Amino acid sequence: MTLASTIQQLCFLVLAAVVVVGALGVVLLPNIVYSAFLLGGVFLGVAGLYLLLNASFVAAAQILVYVGAVNVLILFAIMLVNKKETLAVIPGLLLRRLLSGGVCAGLFVLLLRVAFTTHWALPGPLPVGEEATIRIGEHLFSDYLLPFELASVLLLMAMIGAIVLARRDVYSSDVITGEPVDQGLIEKTRTPLLIDPSANAGGQPLLETTP
């Protein structure tokens, strides 16, 4: 992007502040719905950083995929599993948080030291700027063709896997007796399998034996 340097620095500072504060809000806020919306703000800020880095195509992909798909998916998941529950008190939770905070701060200092002590090969070659989309297309259909096709296969596998994992077991007919059943009844009477093993004891027997 060709902006004046002061404007560019100002944009960078604003976007970095949005990203960092938003990320802290995602992690720290008690209400998870606020976290999800702040996560969308973080994704938008990261897309702005991509624009500052001469990558308009990836910025558009970031907005489409992350803000448009992943964030909406997370919001749907929150709506599906939203239940008021009081979390059990864990002993030593504060100590655990402080210890992991110390570890993460140490990791941050280590990464900063790596970033500031390494001699990067700057200045590199001239950025292609607005031609980046053309170059990405050339890469995807020449030397990155195999990963590109593998990515499409991966997306198909993930889609089928997500459908298989997330759908309810609804049958138009009972598996054992073969009688047609009301689907609404099956969805309502589905009992959680792992929460209470004795819940099925009073129910119908799973297999009817005919004399």
Place this chain on the structure above:
Amino acid sequence: MSADPRAATDAVTIVLGATIPLQAYLAVAALLFCTGVWGLINSRNAVRVLMSIELMLNAVNINLMAFSDYLDGQLIRGQVFAIFVITVAAAEAAVGLAILLSLYRNRETVDMERFNLLRW
């Protein structure tokens, strides 16, 4: 190639772009990554764990894009790699949330402390 009028624009871009150092992007990405790690360890809600993973993936992507622009400006391999990371992240989010829904149906909770079926 040098007679291209866009080349002059690119020269302006790199002169002005040098005002933001590469290390600034790396610092933002490092802070984002560490925030994600902390949230991954400490979240009680399983959805928030998935959000923390997304934060970490975005931090890695910022690094890739910064290196692609500053060090590999002609063959922008970092941008291609970032696209693949975005693809894998989308697949991961879909499968992760499906696993979460399945867990919620079986255990009636999203508390990470109670998902201990595979703990030894």
